[in-house]
Amino acid sequence: MNTDIQPKSPGYSVQPVVRALTVLRYIAAGNRCRKISHAAKATGVNRTTLIRILATLEAERIIEALPDEGGYRLGTGLISLAAEALNDRGIVPTARPVLCQLVDQLKLSAHLGVREGHEIVYLARETPVSHLASTVREGTRLPAHATTIGRILLAELSRADLQALYADYPLEAYTTKTRTSLAALVDQLAEDRSRGVSWSVANFEAEIGSAAAPVYNHRGEAVAAINVTGHAGIFTEGTEQAAAIEAALKSAAQQISEALGYRGWAADQM
Structure with missing residues (x-):
């Protein structure tokens, strides 16, 4: 029996993934997350959870820290993924x-x-x-x-x-x-x-x-x-x-x- 599940509705959503994507879109919109409390309020993500999400995204090179300015921007890992997706879409x-x-x-x-x-x-x-x-x-x-x-x-x-x-x-x-x-x-x-x-x-x-x-x-x-x-x-x-x-x-x-x-x-x- 085929046990693979093809999620097609919001009921299959994984909330940690949803929160990570919310943070990622927030940064993509030009917000640097320099003030964690402000970013937590803007994204609706708990402050402690937000810190962990940022650390994970940075470790995976999806975002990167800005040492001079502080905060984050989109990283090369995400850019590489986007390039692969675009190349696949002739x-x-x-x-x-x-x-x-x-x-x-x-x-x-x-x-x-x-x-x-x-x-x-x-x-x-x-x-x-x-x-x-x-x-x-x-x-x-x-x-x-x-x-x-x-x-x-x-x-x-x-x-x-x-x-x-x-x-x-x-x-x-x-x-x-x-x-x-x-x-x-x-x-x-x-x-x-x-x-x-x-x-x-x-x-x-x-x-x-x-x-x-x-x-x-x-x-x-x-x-x-x-x-x-x-x-x-x-x-x-x-x-x-x-x-x-x-x-x-x-x-x-x-x-x-x-x-x-x-x-x-x-x-x-x-």
Whole structure:
């Protein structure tokens, strides 16, 4: 008989572990535990227990003492564990189930892409059961300046980096809406960055609408972006449908980013 237990509810919680994690999160938030009585009150952990927890975490290199300043910070042992966890979470396997959820929710095609120089490369695609499903394949390359995934990733670059990237590179027009001058592109990217998504109503391809949001890693770097595509009419701005697309897209990008270790969303809300 299999006696292994797979705990799935709070009833299986081990309180000493819960208290240790509470202390660890307290330190991770920037609290150094310099005053034990204050830290005990803030964490709800008994003073004597807190001292023992700190000693144990330090011995295991999960935290380390700050000899000059006093108190503690996260240690190399924890950083190593985090690095191993992040390495095990490749961006494609992490993003794919979220893209599937996005397709189910919006009934639009969803993609994951990265930027390589002047182009974007599609890494994953999920589509609804529809004759309007995307025909873009994984591995497809498209111009960054004219696509939503490309624009939202270019929006992360500084003005100097953009100028260096496109100094001797022509901005080809794909529709009448495509930005073909660096000045016009810079203005468009500023709007994308401010909004948190890039939006297209037939900007790249006639009758096709699209919107993209960035995906961040644990260092706060925009390492990829996701988008949804469909008939241009669905992306008419100012409608409830467009608002629902934008909200769902941002939520999906946040979900993937957090799975990759990004915590900037919480910082932005503080």
